[in-house]
Amino acid sequence: MNAKYDEWDITVSVGLTALAACSARAVESDRPDRLVDDPYARDLVLAARAPKPLPTSVAEANAAPDSMMSSRFTGVRSRVFDDFFATSALDGVRQAVVLAAGLDVRAYRLPWPPGTVLYEIDQPGVLQYKAEVMQHLGVAAGCDRYAVGVDLRKDWVSALRAAGFDPARPTAWIGEGFLPYLPAKAEADMFSAITALSAPGSQVCVEFMPTDVVERFAAHPTMQGTSDSLGVDIGDMWNAEPRQAAADRLREIGWNVTVDSVLDRGRRLGVPLDEEFAGIVDMLGVPRDSALAAVFGECAFVTAQLPR
Ligand SMILES: C[S@@+](CC[C@H](N)C(=O)[O-])C[C@H]1O[C@@H](n2cnc3c(N)ncnc32)[C@H](O)[C@@H]1O
Numbered sequence: 001m002n003a004k005y006d007e008w009d010i011t012v013s014v015g016l017t018a019l020a021a022c023s024a025r026a027v028e029s030d031r032p033d034r035l036v037d038d039p040y041a042r043d044l045v046l047a048a049r050a051p052k053p054l055p056t057s058v059a060e061a062n063a064a065p066d067s068m069m070s071s072r073f074t075g076v077r078s079r080v081f082d083d084f085f086a087t088s089a090l091d092g093v094r095q096a097v098v099l100a101a102g103l104d105v106r107a108y109r110l111p112w113p114p115g116t117v118l119y120e121i122d123q124p125g126v127l128q129y130k131a132e133v134m135q136h137l138g139v140a141a142g143c144d145r146y147a148v149g150v151d152l153r154k155d156w157v158s159a160l161r162a163a164g165f166d167p168a169r170p171t172a173w174i175g176e177g178f179l180p181y182l183p184a185k186a187e188a189d190m191f192s193a194i195t196a197l198s199a200p201g202s203q204v205c206v207e208f209m210p211t212d213v214v215e216r217f218a219a220h221p222t223m224q225g226t227s228d229s230l231g232v233d234i235g236d237m238w239n240a241e242p243r244q245a246a247a248d249r250l251r252e253i254g255w256n257v258t259v260d261s262v263l264d265r266g267r268r269l270g271v272p273l274d275e276e277f278a279g280i281v282d283m284l285g286v287p288r289d290s291a292l293a294a295v296f297g298e299c300a301f302v303t304a305q306l307p308r
Contacts, residue, residue: 124149
């Protein structure tokens with residue numbers, strides 16, 4: 001990410017991307033065949049009074065075809081991370097960390113086993129906004145939730161520890177819709193820190209986009225056009241510095257890694273995203289039969305475990 005993005009709340013710069021993801025969840029939740037049911041997404045979007053209105057229903061999304069995020073992709077992605085936490089809970093993990101939480105309300109909407117402690121990390125202004133709306137709605141978290149307002153390019157480990165995080169307990173970590181915002185070094189440091197803080201039996205799940213894809217998005221003027229629905233330039237916020245793929249890095253530092261391509265996961269969930277991906281490839285001016293087009297198929301959910 002460009003260094004000029006230092007701080008933000010929900011209605012400016014990077015914060016607006018959390019609002020866009022939340023809008024896509026609201027739309028997906030409105031579908032009869034939804035993959036996620038987020039009962040708070042609509043209120044979280046509307047209360048922000050964003051500079052440009054974002055859709056919160058299927059009808060509104062259909063009337064705004066340039067909205068930045070597809071509800072179907074967001075449905076697949078939401079389900080993947082919901083299922084990840086369900087599995088980690090079954091495995092007995094009772095400590096969770098949501099990296100770059102944005103307006104993720106899993107602390108409020110998932111059925112957590114008693115004794116679960118969950119830490120959300122994001123910019124203070126973003127977490128503050130979410131807490132205020134949820135309080136206004138009169139909804140309490142179903143676990144012990146702690147907001148850790150800190151920049152993930154800085155010393156977030158001290159902030160997490162100060163909030164009570166216990167490195168002796170196995171932890172389930174997620175990073176959804178987040179890695180492209182990090183500079184290469186901050187990402188490498190983050191995976192090292194996660195590993196250092198993870199007791200045996202810990203698990204992690206991140207959404208991965210190959211650098212070639214991030215670069216293509218970041219450099220392409222269409223991204224600016226796509227961002228018009230938000231009023232910000234998403235490409236300018238993403239960081240296309242070359243870096244080791246998340247799966248390779250995690251493997252190298254001791255994790256057992258599983259890579260599940262977004263397309264495969266979508267198909268298995270009954271929501272083929274092939275046409276959607278092909279549309280993105282076309283939009284970016286990439287020939288469908290090129291090597292670069294094939295790289296889009298490497299967008300994946302990367303899940304990893306530390307042996308017990
Ligand atoms: C596209 S949103 C995704 C939010 C959430 N994970 C979701 O899927 O709804 C990206 C999030 O990353 C957060 N973010 C980006 N860079 C960050 C940084 N350096 N430190 C903390 N949070 C960051 C933003 O504030 C935003 O909430």
